[in-house]
Amino acid sequence: MIHFQQVCKRFENGHEALSDLSFRLESGEMAFLTGHSGAGKSTLLRLIALIERCSRGMVSVAGHNLNRVSRRQIPYVRRQVGFIFQDHRLLADRTVFDNVALPLVIAGLGHREIGRRVRAALDKVGLLDKERRCPVMLSGGEQQRVGIARAVVNRPPVVVADEPTGNLDPELSREIMDLFERFNQVGVTLLIASHDLELISRRGHRVLCLDRGRLVRDTPPQTRDRQ
Amino acid sequence: MTRRVGRANAHTAKQAGMPRIGPLAALHIWLQRHAQVSLESLGRIFSKPVSSLLTISVLGIALALPAGLYLFLVNAQSISEGLDGEARISLFIKENIEETKAHSLAETLNQRNDIAQATLITREQALAEFQQYSGYAEALEALGDNPLPHVIVIRPDASAMQPDAIETLLRSLRADPQVELAQLDLQWVQRLHGMILIARRGALVISALLGLAVLLTVGNTIRLEVQNRREEIIIAKLVGATDGFIRRPFLYSGLWYGLLGSVVSLLLLWLAIGLLAGPVSDLSRLYQSEFTLLRLSLHDTAILLATGAFLGWTGAWVAVAQQLRGMEPR
Numbered sequence: 001m002i003h004f005q006q007v008c009k010r011f012e013n014g015h016e017a018l019s020d021l022s023f024r025l026e027s028g029e030m031a032f033l034t035g036h037s038g039a040g041k042s043t044l045l046r047l048i049a050l051i052e053r054c055s056r057g058m059v060s061v062a063g064h065n066l067n068r069v070s071r072r073q074i075p076y077v078r079r080q081v082g083f084i085f086q087d088h089r090l091l092a093d094r095t096v097f098d099n100v101a102l103p104l105v106i107a108g109l110g111h112r113e114i115g116r117r118v119r120a121a122l123d124k125v126g127l128l129d130k131e132r133r134c135p136v137m138l139s140g141g142e143q144q145r146v147g148i149a150r151a152v153v154n155r156p157p158v159v160v161a162d163e164p165t166g167n168l169d170p171e172l173s174r175e176i177m178d179l180f181e182r183f184n185q186v187g188v189t190l191l192i193a194s195h196d197l198e199l200i201s202r203r204g205h206r207v208l209c210l211d212r213g214r215l216v217r218d219t220p221p222q223t224r225d226r227q
Numbered sequence: 228m229t230r231r232v233g234r235a236n237a238h239t240a241k242q243a244g245m246p247r248i249g250p251l252a253a254l255h256i257w258l259q260r261h262a263q264v265s266l267e268s269l270g271r272i273f274s275k276p277v278s279s280l281l282t283i284s285v286l287g288i289a290l291a292l293p294a295g296l297y298l299f300l301v302n303a304q305s306i307s308e309g310l311d312g313e314a315r316i317s318l319f320i321k322e323n324i325e326e327t328k329a330h331s332l333a334e335t336l337n338q339r340n341d342i343a344q345a346t347l348i349t350r351e352q353a354l355a356e357f358q359q360y361s362g363y364a365e366a367l368e369a370l371g372d373n374p375l376p377h378v379i380v381i382r383p384d385a386s387a388m389q390p391d392a393i394e395t396l397l398r399s400l401r402a403d404p405q406v407e408l409a410q411l412d413l414q415w416v417q418r419l420h421g422m423i424l425i426a427r428r429g430a431l432v433i434s435a436l437l438g439l440a441v442l443l444t445v446g447n448t449i450r451l452e453v454q455n456r457r458e459e460i461i462i463a464k465l466v467g468a469t470d471g472f473i474r475r476p477f478l479y480s481g482l483w484y485g486l487l488g489s490v491v492s493l494l495l496l497w498l499a500i501g502l503l504a505g506p507v508s509d510l511s512r513l514y515q516s517e518f519t520l521l522r523l524s525l526h527d528t529a530i531l532l533a534t535g536a537f538l539g540w541t542g543a544w545v546a547v548a549q550q551l552r553g554m555e556p557r
């Protein structure tokens with residue numbers, strides 16, 4: 001579902017954020033992306049969402065060779081990748097409902113279908129009672145859940161999250177991870193960047209570890225020990 | 228792995244679980260969406276009434292000026308066309324020609340088919356008329372002898388109204404040895420024609436400039452709006468919005484601005500016509516003319532509204548296209 005092949009990303013200032021990166025994430029897989037701050041986690045996720053383009057190598061997502069995706073095609077590819085941002089990136093002057101509905105409005109769905117799907121997504125993240133609120137009236141954890149609902153509302157095959165629990169306390173972080181696992185159970189491919197090693201190791205998923213732009217470790221999933 | 232937009236699209240629909248819908252349902256959703264976006268754009272204009280009203284007034288004035296100029300020219304043209312039929316040739320007969328001879332000359336001229344009517348005004352009649360109207364009665368009496376010649380006033384036939392034909396007619400009239408002078412009283416009509424022609428050119432230039440002003444005004448308003456909504460635009464792009472989707476609300480804003488601007492211009496024009504109608508009808512009564520001020524027809528009104536809407540839409544398009552180029556998600 002996600003395939004990186006000898007990917008290099010060099011920024012205009014000459015800094016090489018990713019070097020010779022290769023890995024493959026199969027459909028329905030869930031993996032964490034870890035590494036020190038500045039290791040290149042965000043850059044990697046941004047390549048998947050076509051926010052950046054790689055300088056060398058090949059990135060393919062949901063069957064699209066991203067090198068061959070033209071500017072005009074970008075929106076259609078992005079609709080297949082639900083992106084969850086650390087800073088939520090919600091529309092501050094729109095309600096929770098409108099925020100979550102945005103991908104569906106863009107995709108051209110009808111009113112009734114939009115209402116149905118938005119409520120289903122809000123129900124999944126436990127915010128059904130807050131659909132008329134504006135994001136500023138919500139806590140950080142709730143805002144993050146709105147972002148998650150927006151990322152999954154049009155049922156994309158791939159969801160990537162950039163430090164989704166970065167600003168949350170352990171309790172909320174755990175809730176959000178549980179949520180991701182539930183998405184994974186219905187077949188969504190997930191790649192989650194996080195430097196919260198404790199949180200990651202407890203879950204026993206596959207872990208890709210970056211160090212200064214190189215993939216230094218690829219730990220396969222562990223059998224979970226749930227006591 | 229080469230995929231084109233169409234396939235990527237279809238792929239999205241399948242993978243992302245988008246429902247398959249018929250063309251009629253799709254059209255319904257499309258219309259629903261456009262109605263919603265256009266109303267949202269209108270709501271945005273009304274949500275900041277002061278600045279919107281200022282913008283719309285500027286647009287109204289910029290549109291009213293060329294439209295008013297157009298009306299003025301249409302009116303002037305209708306006057307000058309009314310005057311075309313008024314072309315007269317005055318034939319001054321030589322002093323030594325007697326009245327009977329002048330009479331028979333008028334008779335002969337009346338036979339010509341490039342002349343509709345030739346009327347003799349004898350020197351006595353002319354003097355009487357002159358005394359009656361000019362207030363020079365005493366001066367003329369002091370002169371003793373009647374200094375006026377016989378005059379034949381000729382109304383050319385409609386077929387001879389073209390400048391060439393009139394020229395030919397004049398030449399043949401001047402060739403007559405009994406004629407002292409043949410004078411065409413058309414010059415001022417021609418001058419009026421000429422002035423209208425120049426005015427039309429000028430109006431065209433002014434209209435183009437004011438149209439550009441409308442374009443720039445709307446463009447600037449929309450440019451600011453795009454900048455204010457920069458974050459929103461980038462977020463929409465991140466979740467898969469096409470440029471077309473992002474452009475749409477701004478194009479509707481431009482359309483509304485243009486449309487509201489032309490409504491204001493219509494109000495201004497009606498006001499101006501209302502103020503002018505009274506004095507104009509007084510004036511035309513004074514000249515015993517049946518001239519009435521032409522108003523904007525339904526057709527003109529529709530054109531004005533459409534022009535405003537089109538200019539607003541175009542101005543918005545240019546502004547958005549130029550602004551969106553620099554707005555990629557970071």
Ligand SMILES: Nc1ncnc2c1ncn2[C@@H]1O[C@H](COP(=O)(O)OP(=O)(O)O)[C@@H](O)[C@H]1O
Pocket residue numbers: 011012013015016017035036037038039040041042043044
């Ligand atoms: N637009 C950019 N231009 C230049 N350097 C950048 C840019 N974006 C990120 N970098 C650099 O690339 C490296 C990787 O950044 P990032 O992917 O954000 O790391 P992480 O998310 O793992 O903390 C960092 O050293 C960062 O400074």
Ligand SMILES: [Mg+2]
Pocket residue numbers: 041042043162
């Ligand atoms: Mg980062």
